[in-house]
Amino acid sequence: QVQLVESGGGVVQPGGSLRLSCAASGFTFSSYGMHWVRQAPGKGLEWVAFIRYDGSNKYYADSVKGRFTISRDNSKNTLYLQMNSLRAEDTAVYYCAKRDPRPNDYWGQGTLVTVSS
Amino acid sequence: QSALTQPASVSGSPGQSITISCTGTSSDVGGYNYVSWYQQHPGKAPKLMIYDVSNRPSGVSNRFSGSKSGNTASLTISGLQAEDEADYYCSSYTSSSTLEVFGGGTKLTVL
Numbered sequence: 001q002v003q004l005v006e007s008g009g010g011v012v013q014p015g016g017s018l019r020l021s022c023a024a025s026g027f028t029f030s031s032y033g034m035h036w037v038r039q040a041p042g043k044g045l046e047w048v049a050f051i052r053y054d055g056s057n058k059y060y061a062d063s064v065k066g067r068f069t070i071s072r073d074n075s076k077n078t079l080y081l082q083m084n085s086l087r088a089e090d091t092a093v094y095y096c097a098k099r100d101p102r103p104n105d106y107w108g109q110g111t112l113v114t115v116s117s
Numbered sequence: 118q119s120a121l122t123q124p125a126s127v128s129g130s131p132g133q134s135i136t137i138s139c140t141g142t143s144s145d146v147g148g149y150n151y152v153s154w155y156q157q158h159p160g161k162a163p164k165l166m167i168y169d170v171s172n173r174p175s176g177v178s179n180r181f182s183g184s185k186s187g188n189t190a191s192l193t194i195s196g197l198q199a200e201d202e203a204d205y206y207c208s209s210y211t212s213s214s215t216l217e218v219f220g221g222g223t224k225l226t227v228l
Contacts, residue, residue, distance in 0.1 A: 035217075037163075044120070044222035045155070045163060045206050047215070059216035095162060102153075103174035107162035 002026040002106040004096050009111030016086050016115070022079040022096030022108060030054070030074035032100055036081050038092035039110075048094070049081065064090075086115045121146065121207055121220035128226040134195040137223045139207030140188060145218055147188035151210035154183055154192045157222075158203045166205075167192060194225070202227040 008020040036048040049070040093110040129135040155163035167183035207220040
């Protein structure tokens with residue numbers, strides 16, 4: 001069965017950096033694109049980033065472009081999100097998700113990132 | 118990229134039908150048949166309810182249906198049940214430099 005387990009969340013000061021990881025299992029990780037989606041406390045879902053199966057193309061929300069970098073290590077079945085220059089508005093639960101091919105849609109349990117001084 | 122527009126809340130009584138709208142532009146909802154709907158209960162990860170405008174994943178009740186007209190997509194839930202009370206989000210592929218955009222979410226209350 002597909003499992004996605006996020007880690008790396010925590011409390012960080014404004015301007016700081018954090019790297020999130022998402023360990024994948026139960027499917028051929030190297031064959032599928034992967035997403036990061038976030039949800040601020042009490043707020044809605046916000047799509048953050050997508051990376052193609054081989055890492056050849058990456059897409060970002062305007063709100064994180066230039067600050068966040070999505071990457072993957074197919075040899076380790078792991079997805080990453082490097083977050084730099086963090087702001088208070090980046091505080092959220094970050095989900096990794098495998099959403100292709102539709103309708104095979106799987107999300108992790110999320111990891112909380114809190115940006116606060 | 119602006120979020121898609123959804124009503125903040127809708128409500129209905131058990132057995133009734135409700136419809137949630139999701140309005141975008143010709144660059145997202147209106148331009149592609151890649152609209153999805155998610156259900157989210159408190160503290161849980163989102164669950165895919167509708168994909169590609171009107172398709173239902175296996176295991177999702179046929180009380181849930183989706184449609185689209187122009188730049189507006191809609192999710193209809195018929196025969197409302199207490200367990201349908203949740204937040205609902207639409208999402209769409211977008212031709213902008215980003216890839217996808219979500220709606221702001223709609224809180225469904227079953228009275």
